[in-house]
């Protein structure tokens with residue numbers, strides 16, 4: 029890692045280095061992800077003064093959906109207006125819009141893209157860096173990487189590759205081979221935008237910057253961990269992708285296991301990419317294989333009627349998993365992971381449940397039914413994020429009766445949010461700086477598919493659930509017994 033990057037991750041406030049001059053190529057520029065996240069994110073970075081002094085953004089798509097430069101600017105303007113925090117107006121927008129151009133590319137013909145890159149590099153002058161962002165369906169990663177190699181565009185470039193990286197161990201290995209035939213591992217940035225979320229990165233600060241929490245962060249004190257990411261959204265017209273993917277591949281094996289890596293890792297020697305990813309890889313090594321008996325798969329009623337979904341689809345729109353990290357710190361502590369579409373709320377929550385005291389010296393209190401849930405640290409990692417310790421306290425009055433109490437840290441109360449970056453923005457910036465710490469490494473990705481193999485080869489049947497429920501019952505609740513899901517919260 030370059031020294032500027034290492035310094036950035038540990039530096040005091042206000043010393044953020046700027047990346048070198050860049051040509052950023054968005055492959056899949058007309059797709060959903062570019063529209064919702066990448067174009068608005070790049071504009072926000074530009075308006076915040078975080079992009080390099082000189083940069084160009086080239087949109088790319090197959091010739092069949094090619095745009096002119098002008099059409100691409102209009103496409104980007106609309107995307108930013110729809111989904112951006114910063115609205116596309118004024119000098120900030122004009123500067124960004126001037127940096128946009130378009131070059132089509134197909135596996136047999138990268139000439140228009142190569143020409144657009146050449147033009148952009150000439151306009152910038154010197155030797156700008158090149159960053160490709162592959163915002164395309166997983167099946168296209170291999171052919172597009174090969175195309176970049178064959179067209180001579182990959183030399184010295186960096187590439188951001190979206191998730192899911194493969195669909196099983198075999199395909200992930202094949203994809204790693206195809207990528208490594210063109211790019212060396214230091215050039216490869218497998219993105220998982222959950223790792224760019226402020227509150228997920230804050231898990232490292234919470235654990236390793238304070239003497240208060242780390243001593244209790246183990247099996248002696250923690251009975252269970254939950255990583256719960258329910259969504260109220262349906263598949264939002266993404267049947268083509270989703271029906272082939274399902275909740276396990278879309279969310280669990282990617283985002284939720286990455287969060288688990290941060291929660292479960294040993295203190296790394298430093299925050300640089302090697303040490304951080306080495307520790308995460310050790311956690312993945314220690315994960316026990318996932319079998320059908322550890323998993324509940326649900327499908328919301330009405331899913332099969334969504335446009336583009338097979339009428340007999342067996343794809344799960346909700347998955348709940350009981351995972352175990354079989355090492356000295358965590359042996360015997362279940363990690364419950366759940367995510368799905370059309371569930372009861374949209375939340376992103378980690379819950380650590382602590383052992384109760386060995387003796388109950390208080391009379392049965394009225395919160396008794398909640399008692400298990402009141403011994404918890406709850407990390408809400410949806411932006412802007414919060415951390416709460418939920419515990420029992422004495423209620424005022426003559427009796428020794430207990431009530432639910434909370435100690436809470438809320439990002440918005442403690443820090444100005446002006447500097448906050450969305451996951452994608454943070455990670456694109458890191459990729460431009462060459463910092464791989466928050467990107468997944470080939471060994472880690474392959475290991476996660478490896479432990480998933482028994483499940484993928486022999487999945488349990490999908491069970492229906494009503495939209496707005498919390499997955500199929502009683503299976504979803506049984507999976508966590510004798511504990512309870514923290515969500516939905518009481519009250």
Ligand code: BG6
Nearest residue numbers: 191221259261278279283376451
């Ligand atoms: C994506 C998944 O990676 O993450 C989507 O493909 C999911 O299905 C999304 O909705 C959730 O991300 P966010 O940014 O809303 O936390």
